[in-house]
Amino acid sequence: MKRFFTILVCKLLRFVGGIVGKGSSLPGKIALRLCPDILSRVELPKYIIAVTGSNGKTSTVEMIAHILTENGKTVAWNKEGSNQIEGVTTLVLGSSTMGGRVKSDILLIESDERFARYTFKYIKPTHYVITNLYRDQLTRNGHPDWVFDALKDSIYPETQLILNADDPLVSLFGYGRDNVTWFGADELSSDTKELVSVYNDGAYCPHCKAPMKYTTHHYNHIGHYECTSCGYKRQDTRYTVTSVDLDKGEAVIDGKYKITLALKSLYNIYNILAAYTAASIVGIDQEKIAADMSDYVMKNGRVITFNIGDRPGTLLTSKHENSISYDQSIRLACADKRGCDVMFIVDAVSRKYFTSDVSWLWDIDFEMLGSENVHEIILAGKYCNDLAVRFSYTDIPGEKIRMIEDISEAYEHLKSDRKEYIYVITCFSDKGKFISLL
Secondary structure, eight states, X not given: OHHHHHHHXXXXXXXXXXXXXXXXXXXXXXXXXXXXXXXXXXXXOSEEEEEEOXXXXXXXXXXXXXXXXXXXXXXXXXXXXXXXXXXHHHHHHHTBOTTSBBOSSEEEEEOOXXXXXXXXXXXXXXXXXXXXXXXXXXHHHOOHHHXXXXXXXXXXXXXXXXXXXXXXXXXGGGTTOSSEEEEEEOOOTTOBSSOOSSSOTTXXXXXXXXXXXXXXXXETTXXXXXXXXXXXXXXOOSEEEEEEETTTTXXXXXXXXXXXXSSOOHHHHHHHHHHHHHHHHTTOOHHHHHHHHXXXXXXXXXXXXXXXXXXXXXXXXXXXXXXXXXHHHHHHHHTOTTOEEEEEEOSOSOSSOOOOOOGGGGGSOGGGGGSTTEEEEEEESTTHHHHHHHHTTSSSOGGGEEEEOSHHHHHHHHTSSOOSEEEEEEOHHHHHHHHTTO
């Protein structure tokens, strides 16, 4: 009766929350108060796929769900993006019968990396995708090594790990394990032999702390590496991006499956590859996966196209306090050979706490914006002065940069008679402030 009552309450609260446009985590929070071990009392499906990491969780989960659904599987997944234990509890109970059985073929869970140990206390994933570990929200997450220690407590011996072989810290989760599937990229034409990032989180071996040697860098510390002391190195991959042409917007997986890209970003290709790998493992035909992924446009609102008058543009939602997320958005804009203007909005640092910490701005590779493809740079929002100080340490000419604190005024500036394509780069907290003006 306790299980029945808890599920009933969760379903009712979720229904009410759906009407008012809220309630992805509150129903689960109440359910856990009523029955703290409710997740251990639910009958789960054969496949439980978990996805975590610093970046790309939401996009990867959406793509996995898209592929599986297109191929006839029923999938329960937290599409609202509520990825801590309360949101996962809402997902599981909301997808269950009153008798406590999840009705879908596959349970697909996006989990916050720092809180995965709590999410998976009662739920044991059969397959666990870990996308990457980057510097992310210093105030909340500290260093990636600390997040690694928190995340490893959520991994069970019987779980099949699906790991990004090109990330040395993520690869450490697979050290000494047999049940690991590796995905990654071959050496690509866009690679660099030397690190071009502002910082180097791949300088030392995560296993023995000796210096690490790279033969190629895809971006930042993602690439092909080997420790100079203990021999820890990138593993051979089962699922592989074998070639990429970002100008054409094409990627090839496993040497034969071509995918056309709606978003011409190597960062996006890793999300696609992670989804491709997970779907392949649960039995979906790889040719069909490639077809389902070609030109797929994300529905999660992280990338939005728009028009301001006659000027087209793209809004890229990058995580504040996450420099690699910004680097990849900047890289996308700089590669646009049509010529573009780029606007950055930093008006709120976080949705969850207030510190005014802007140290993360100094980790972003703004120097890339010196590209001849970028014509004007607009700095907007409450922290535009902090952005301006950061830009003063680049070699970008001052006349190329315009500072407009008020977002509405910055938007009006974009309505000028300029013809360049527009990229607006901001975060979850601030994107609505721009969208509301469109």
